[in-house]
Amino acid sequence: MAGIALRRLLGALPVLLIVSLITFALLRLIPGDPSSVIGGPSATADQLAQIRRNLGLDEPLPMQLVHWYAGLLQGNLGRSLLMGQGVVEVTFERLPVTLGLSLYALVITLVAGLASGIVAALRQNTWVDQLAMMVAMLGISVPNFFLGLLGIIFFAVKLGWLPTGGYVPFSQDPWEWFRTTTMPAVSLAMLQMGLLARITRSTMLEVLRQDYIRTARAKGLPGRQVVVKHALANALIPITTVIGIIVSLLISGSVVTETLFSIPGMGQLLTQAVLNRDYPMVQGGLLLTTVFLVLVNIMVDICYAFLDPRVRYDGK
Amino acid sequence: MASDTAMPAGAPLEDELEVPERRQSPLRMTVVRLFRHQLFLSGLVLFGLIAVVGVLAPLLTDINPNKLGMRTRFQAPDAAFLFGTDNFGRSLWSRTVWGAQLSMMIGLSVVLLNAVFGTLIGALAGYFPRLDNVLMRVNDALMAFPAILLAIAITAVLGPSIVNAILALAIVYIPRTARIVRASVIVLREMEYVQAAIAAGAGHWRILRRHILPNAMAPLIVQLSFLFAYAVLSEATLSFLGLGAVPPTPTWGNIMAEGRQYMVEAPWIITIPGIALMITVMGLNLLGDGLRDVLDPRLRIQQ
Numbered sequence: 172m173a174g175i176a177l178r179r180l181l182g183a184l185p186v187l188l189i190v191s192l193i194t195f196a197l198l199r200l201i202p203g204d205p206s207s208v209i210g211g212p213s214a215t216a217d218q219l220a221q222i223r224r225n226l227g228l229d230e231p232l233p234m235q236l237v238h239w240y241a242g243l244l245q246g247n248l249g250r251s252l253l254m255g256q257g258v259v260e261v262t263f264e265r266l267p268v269t270l271g272l273s274l275y276a277l278v279i280t281l282v283a284g285l286a287s288g289i290v291a292a293l294r295q296n297t298w299v300d301q302l303a304m305m306v307a308m309l310g311i312s313v314p315n316f317f318l319g320l321l322g323i324i325f326f327a328v329k330l331g332w333l334p335t336g337g338y339v340p341f342s343q344d345p346w347e348w349f350r351t352t353t354m355p356a357v358s359l360a361m362l363q364m365g366l367l368a369r370i371t372r373s374t375m376l377e378v379l380r381q382d383y384i385r386t387a388r389a390k391g392l393p394g395r396q397v398v399v400k401h402a403l404a405n406a407l408i409p410i411t412t413v414i415g416i417i418v419s420l421l422i423s424g425s426v427v428t429e430t431l432f433s434i435p436g437m438g439q440l441l442t443q444a445v446l447n448r449d450y451p452m453v454q455g456g457l458l459l460t461t462v463f464l465v466l467v468n469i470m471v472d473i474c475y476a477f478l479d480p481r482v483r484y485d486g487k
Numbered sequence: 488m489a490s491d492t493a494m495p496a497g498a499p500l501e502d503e504l505e506v507p508e509r510r511q512s513p514l515r516m517t518v519v520r521l522f523r524h525q526l527f528l529s530g531l532v533l534f535g536l537i538a539v540v541g542v543l544a545p546l547l548t549d550i551n552p553n554k555l556g557m558r559t560r561f562q563a564p565d566a567a568f569l570f571g572t573d574n575f576g577r578s579l580w581s582r583t584v585w586g587a588q589l590s591m592m593i594g595l596s597v598v599l600l601n602a603v604f605g606t607l608i609g610a611l612a613g614y615f616p617r618l619d620n621v622l623m624r625v626n627d628a629l630m631a632f633p634a635i636l637l638a639i640a641i642t643a644v645l646g647p648s649i650v651n652a653i654l655a656l657a658i659v660y661i662p663r664t665a666r667i668v669r670a671s672v673i674v675l676r677e678m679e680y681v682q683a684a685i686a687a688g689a690g691h692w693r694i695l696r697r698h699i700l701p702n703a704m705a706p707l708i709v710q711l712s713f714l715f716a717y718a719v720l721s722e723a724t725l726s727f728l729g730l731g732a733v734p735p736t737p738t739w740g741n742i743m744a745e746g747r748q749y750m751v752e753a754p755w756i757i758t759i760p761g762i763a764l765m766i767t768v769m770g771l772n773l774l775g776d777g778l779r780d781v782l783d784p785r786l787r788i789q790q
Binding site: 185186187189190193197198200201202308309311312313314316317320321323324328419420422423424426427430441442444445446448450453454456457460461464465468 | 627645747751754757764769773
């Protein structure tokens with residue numbers, strides 16, 4: 172197992188290298204002079220020179236690259252222009268909020284998505300199937316911010332059950348955390364839930380058609396045992412591979428969800444950074460989030476190899 | 488690999504002769520099957536509705552979508568204002584209709600850019616093993632970024648505008664399209680008829696264009712119809728965050744962002760563009776499902 176982990180990490184190195192290069196290039200691709208974009212039209216020549224010096228843009232490009240990687244290796248991604256704090260510090264302050272929200276949404280996604288997908292497959296072409304697939308279709312078609320807005324109107328304003336926004340850390344008050352994050356998490360989970368329900372259904376249908384399922388049924392095993400032990404166990408293996416994609420979508424979706432519900436996580440941080448032209452923050456936040464996702468994918472791969480011995484023998 | 492010999496002089500003529508008999512009937516069969524497919528049809532109706540509204544926008548409304556009306560602020564939908572008005576007294580019917588046109592333009596542009604560059608990169612990577620490693624590493628890196636975050640970062644660099652949103656979304660989604668084209672090309676490259684064409688001395692360009700790409704179209708078309716949906720949705724998200732088209736451009740995301748403050752007193756401002764967006768995305772998703780069922784026989788069994 173350690174061998175697989177090591178191989179995956181090494182295999183991810185080229186991707187991480189290119190990811191960091193692209194992130195490095197972002198700031199340098201600003202049309203015209205980045206310092207004047209950051210400083211605004213009223214900035215004096217002195218201020219512009221100051222900005223350039225602070226961002227290291229006054230050095231030749233190869234030196235900038237060397238400094239970028241030297242910084243990366245020391246865990247230094249520069250300072251946020253807006254907050255004056257180190258980018259890495261700010262990120263680690265905000266990341267737990269997004270992770271908590273995403274984890275909550277992931278649990279909703281997995282429970283509801285798997286359950287509706289499995290039920291739909293078992294009751295193929297009945298009204299249960301059609302209903303489940305209609306809900307899944309709505310999930311992948313309704314934009315999460317629209318769903319969030321409707322949720323605020325109904326559950327927060329009309330019924331007064333949940334707050335319209337804001338955030339209370341779990342460590343401070345778990346019950347308030349639930350009240351503030353439930354609506355964001357549900358609106359965030361809908362898309363992934365729809366995707367997962369559709370994938371689960373088609374994978375289950377595929378597995379249910381296999382010969383060994385017929386054999387299991389033919390030898391008189393009870394239906395539930397066939398479904399759980401034979402069908403589900405085998406269907407879950409390919410389904411684990413989409414968890415990486417689901418987490419990536421959750422992180423993407425949290426950008427707008429956090430902004431909508433005023434949750435102080437990574438998404439809100441990055442949106443604010445973009446709106447305020449806080450480029451080091453955009454760069455660093457993007458890089459750290461992506462590295463995190465790459466690591467999640469490696470973990471998913473390892474779980475996959477653990478669940479499916481064939482992958483281990485292939486040495487894939 | 489075969490050498491890059493020039494195309495034989497008689498070849499184009501011979502191809503044109505055999506095309507009509509061979510091609511027409513499968514195409515007609517596909518169309519017939521598509522029109523018998525209920526999901527595809529319902530998707531076509533939903534998406535077609537928005538597309539027609541977008542195309543006919545100048546005929547459907549003669550009110551300027553940005554015309555302010557201080558005396559007509561916050562009108563609920565009624566006979567005078569079909570969809571009501573917003574906080575500046577602008578006609579939401581007009582803004583939603585022009586928003587449909589913008590959404591269609593943006594979606595179509597992203598799809599076309601993907602069709603051209605996604606196919607090009609995918610075909611090169613799939614056909615030339617030497618290029619594969621380099622192209623796919625860059626591809627993987629671009630796909631490692633969360634889609635919306637990368638789009639946001641690119642618009643941060645380029646500045647907020649419709650064209651830049653299109654570019655950002657194209658950059659985000661082209662690697663995904665390229666990967667799908669590459670997968671088909673790799674399989675097709677090893678097919679016997681392609682090997683035969685290579686043995687017969689056909690050039691790379693001709694093999695790709697005549698023998699490989701036409702057969703790689705089915706998954707690409709399916710991907711592009713879903714991509715249209717993602718593009719419309721992502722652009723609305725960018726606009727909603729204030730990172731897409733600059734207000735007062737009437738994109739659906741902008742209308743919803745501006746209406747957000749008044750969503751309790753004037754819920755129609757966010758609801759109408761929201762529903763329009765939902766109809767578009769659902770139409771395209773259904774269209775994509777239908778196309779996949781009919782065009783891609785390997786996947787048809789699963790559904």
